[in-house]
Amino acid sequence: MDNREVKDLILEELGNIAPEIEPSEVPDNEDLREALELDSMDFLNLVIAVSKRTHVAIPEADYTKVLTLNDMTRYVLKLLV
Incomplete structure (x- = not known):
C-alpha cells in the first residue's frame, strides 16, 4: 500500500463511522x-477499523500518535513496511 491508498482507506472507514x-x-x-467533532467512541471505532483493515495494531498508548489524518497514515505506512 502507498500513502494515497492508506489515506483513502482511513477516509473510507471514517465515512462508515x-x-x-x-x-x-x-x-x-x-x-x-x-x-x-468525533466523540471518543467514534475515534476508537475508527482506530479499530483501520487496524482490522490494515492488520496494523495500534495500541492505546499510541492513540496520540494517530490523531490527524496524516499522522494515522504515516503510522500505518511505517508498520506496513
Missing part, C-alpha cells in the same frame, strides 16, 4: 476528534 462527513473536508493536519 460518520457518513455525514465529506472526505474532501477532512483536514490533513488537524486533530480529527476536534475538527470533525
